[in-house]
Amino acid sequence: MNNKAIQTIVEEVMSRLSQETEKKHSVPMAVSARHCHVSQSDLEVLFGEDYKLTKKADLSQPGQFAANESITIVGPRGSLEKVRILGPARTMTQVEVSRTDSIKLGVKPPLRESGDINGSAPITLVGPKGSLYKKEGLIIAQTHIHMTPEDAQSFGVGNGEIVEVKVDGDRPVTLGKVLIRVSSRYKLEMHVDTDEANAGLITGKTTGTLVKNGEIL
Structure with a gap:
């Protein structure tokens, strides 16, 4: 085997090792587009008594899914329709939007870790069976x-x-x-x-x- 052939093999091996290392450390x-998590009690206000979320598709995180159900969220300046609910139902209701979404709504939600809604922005949720005003729960997720x-x-x-x-x-x-x-x-x-x-x-x-x-x- 000549030096050129050996050099080619070495380069191929080094390239593969580099790709494997990059993949390992990437x-x-x-x-994550705008979405909401809802409590069972709020879900029933929006969709009716004893209502249960139905699965549209599994999400990458185990046990989580995108529901078939969606709602409209309303702020002082505007609204956003077809905001997907993610399941399963949670112990509290939380709505996650982008900064661009918040401008359209006319609200100033804080940048927060998901689940940290204490003192966050208010939002109105509208479903097919009812609506409710949440004095906190709207965030931009960190x-x-x-x-x-x-x-x-x-x-x-x-x-x-x-x-x-x-x-x-x-x-x-x-x-x-x-x-x-x-x-x-x-x-x-x-x-x-x-x-x-x-x-x-x-x-x-x-x-x-x-x-x-x-x-x-």
Whole structure:
């Protein structure tokens, strides 16, 4: 075997190793459009007594699904129709929108971790059987990464930690203040809203690279 052939083989092996390393340390991304989580009691106000959500499609996170049901959300300036409900029903009602959505509604929801709705913005929900006003519950969700304890150990991060994520592509961006959320119930995936996705031309096939203290993880 001549030197040229050996060099070609070495280059192929190095390329494969590089691709495997990149894949191992990259995070798949998903675009989270406006949606809501509802409590069972609020669901019954909107859709009728003893109503149960029906599944349209499973989501990537285990046990979560997009329901067939949707509602209209109404603010002081405007409304958004066909806002998808995600199931199953929760203990509290929460609506997640983008900054662009909030401008159309005429509200100023805070940037919050999902589940932290204390003192958040008010919103009116309208369903086929009724409507209700929630004095809090509307947020812009903080960009976050779901991961298992094994993923967290591999990346060297912990639950509640904040990192940056580099996104390469036609419009490279770096997203800061990305929250790490760790649970054995999760599957590795980063969630961005539609504003962030549009800024970085992010799709469901995009991956990101974690950066902590200036170092790639």
